[in-house]
Amino acid sequence: MTxxxxxxxxxxxxxxxxxxxxxxxxxxxxxxxxxLLRVRFSGGKINSVVVKRVNTPKPENHPKGWNTNLxxxxxxxxxxxxxxxxxxxxxxxxxxxxxxxRCLLTEKRENxxxxxxxxxxxxxxxxVKTDCSLSEAKVCLTWxxxxxxxxxxKKPQGLWPTGxxxxxxxxxxxxxxxxxxxxxxxxxxxxxxLADCPFQTLIHGDAKLANFCFSTSGEQVAAVDFQxxxxxxxxxxxxxxxxxxxxxxxxxxxxxxxxxxxFKVLKPLTEFDLxxxxxxLYSIAWADFQRFVKGWSPDHWKINNYTEALTKRALNEINxxxx
Numbered sequence: 001m002t003x004x005x006x007x008x009x010x011x012x013x014x015x016x017x018x019x020x021x022x023x024x025x026x027x028x029x030x031x032x033x034x035x036l037l038r039v040r041f042s043g044g045k046i047n048s049v050v051v052k053r054v055n056t057p058k059p060e061n062h063p064k065g066w067n068t069n070l071x072x073x074x075x076x077x078x079x080x081x082x083x084x085x086x087x088x089x090x091x092x093x094x095x096x097x098x099x100x101x102r103c104l105l106t107e108k109r110e111n112x113x114x115x116x117x118x119x120x121x122x123x124x125x126x127x128v129k130t131d132c133s134l135s136e137a138k139v140c141l142t143w144x145x146x147x148x149x150x151x152x153x154k155k156p157q158g159l160w161p162t163g164x165x166x167x168x169x170x171x172x173x174x175x176x177x178x179x180x181x182x183x184x185x186x187x188x189x190x191x192x193x194l195a196d197c198p199f200q201t202l203i204h205g206d207a208k209l210a211n212f213c214f215s216t217s218g219e220q221v222a223a224v225d226f227q228x229x230x231x232x233x234x235x236x237x238x239x240x241x242x243x244x245x246x247x248x249x250x251x252x253x254x255x256x257x258x259x260x261x262x263f264k265v266l267k268p269l270t271e272f273d274l275x276x277x278x279x280x281l282y283s284i285a286w287a288d289f290q291r292f293v294k295g296w297s298p299d300h301w302k303i304n305n306y307t308e309a310l311t312k313r314a315l316n317e318i319n320x321x322x323x
Contacts, residue, residue: 002023003020003023003037003039003051007051007107007114008020010105010107011039011041011049011051011105011116012041012044014046014049014104014105014116015041015044015045015046015049016044016045016046017041017042017043017044017045017046018041018042018043018044019041019042019043020039020040020041021040021041021042022038022039022040023037023038023039023040024037024038024040025037026038026050029052029053029054031075033054033055033056033075033079034052034053034054034055034112035052035053036050036051036052036053037050037051037052037053038050038051038119038121039051046119046122047119047122048119048121048122049104049116049117049118049119050101050116050117050118050119050120051114051115051116051117052114052115052116052117053112053113053114054079054112054113054114054115055111055112056076056079056111056112056113068173070172070173071173074170075227077160078160078165078227078228079113079227080113081158081159081160081226081227081228081229081230082115082225082226082227082229083106083108083113083115084158084159085158085159085226085229086101086102086103086106086115086117086226087103087106088157088158089159089229090102090103092150093147093150095146096220097142097143097146098143098146098147098150099123099125099143099220099221099222099223100222100223100224100226101117101118101119101120101123101222101224102117102118103115103116103117103118104116104117104118117224120213120222120224121213123222124215124216124220125213125214125215125220125221125222126213126214126215126216127213127214127215127216127218128210128212128213128214129209129212129214130209130210131209131245132209132245133218134254134257134258135218136214136218137209137241137242137245137246137254137258138258138261139214139218139219139220139221140207140209140212140221140241140245141238141241141258141261141262141265142261142262142265143212143221143222143223144204144207144234144237144238144241144262145262145263145265145266145269146265146269147202147204147223147237148201148202148203148234148237148266149201149266149269149270151201151202152199152201152270152272152274153199153200153201154201154202154231155231156202156229156230156231159202159229159230159231160205160228160229160230160231161230161231162195162230162231162232163202163203163204163205163228163229163230163231163232163236164203164205164206164228164230164232164236164240165205165206165227165228166288166289166291166292166293166296167191168187168188168190168191168288168291168292169191171292171295171296173295174292174295174296175187175291175295176295177295177296178291178294178295179294179298180291180294182315183287183290183291183294183311183315184291186287186314186315186318186319187288187291189318189321190284190287190288190291190314190318191288193281193284193318193321194232194233194235194236194281194284194285194288195233197233197277197278197281198277199272199274199277199278200231200232200233201231201232201233201234202229202230202231202232203229203230203231203232203233203234203236203237204223204226204228204229204237205226205227205228205229205230205232205236205237206225206227206228206240207223207237207238207240207241208240208241208243208244208245209241209244209245210244211223211224211225212224233278233281233285234274234278235278235279235281235282235284235285236285236288236289238258238259238262238282238285239282239285239286239289240289242255242258242259243286243289243302243307246258248301248302248304248305248306248307251304251306251307252306255306259279259282263275263278263279282310283310283311283313283314283317284314284317284318286307286310286311286314287310287311287314287315290303290307290308290310290311293307
């Protein structure tokens with residue numbers, strides 16, 4: 001992996017280092033849009049940083065075949081949102097209960113956008129998990145509860161007007177592809193129920209397990225990847241996390257424990273009774289996500305008995321409200 005001479009010079013100045021020792025690939029950016037790199041230094045104050053390098057021209061292919069101009073523009077907007085987030089919001093998140101990497105440098109070129117971020121592995125969060133225990137899942141939901149309380153009723157200045165990567169307004173192609181006629185018919189009503197909740201917050205928008213970095217003990221986490229942060233109902237983050245961290249066969253047993261934990265943590269963080277407002281929207285939020293998944297990838301493993309039952313419950317509730 002290589003970096004431009006000008007960026008290398010800036011990184012050496014930023015870290016007050018003598019030289020760059022290694023540049024290693026952490027992972028590719030979704031859809032072939034770039035790379036996450038770890039740059040290591042010697043003789044300076046910082047051992048390493050993470051560089052997120054995004055190429056703005058449209059890639060030739062998409063992992064799921066959605067290589068449209070609308071998809072491309074959505075991703076470009078998401079990178080602009082993430083850059084704005086790190087420049088204007090990240091400084092509010094230095095508490096260990098709601099930590100995220102500091103932004104050290106942003107740079108925008110003709111065909112490339114670069115974020116230089118604090119390396120969480122150097123800040124006490126070196127572990128990324130592909131599966132987790134119940135206690136580790138609760139740690140992530142503790143982070144989300146603090147995040148939602150911190151940003152309660154804030155306007156999404158510079159962010160998505162409605163957060164999450166599956167928001168209905170940004171996914172017309174997937175809605176058109178949706179074969180579930182009842183869910184398709186209810187899509188606008190589901191979206192409206194979430195938007196009409198009187199208590200809105202900023203949501204992470206892609207709060208999957210892979211976007212949390214754990215401490216070695218597993219007792220604390222920090223979060224990354226703020227491309228889809230914006231205004232919304234907190235249950236959207238909660239259901240997305242559970243969908244990524246709990247195997248479908250265990251959801252019926254474990255999901256209620258996780259939701260209970262989330263509200264237990266949230267309650268003392270705000271003077272409002274958010275549980276009475278948000279908990280009833282749990283199935284609605286899941287049905288909203290199911291609408292996206294079934295249109296985007298109809299054979300996806302996240303479509304299962306648990307999600308179908310919750311979607312059916314949400315559709316029944318929607319029908320009762322409209323009759």
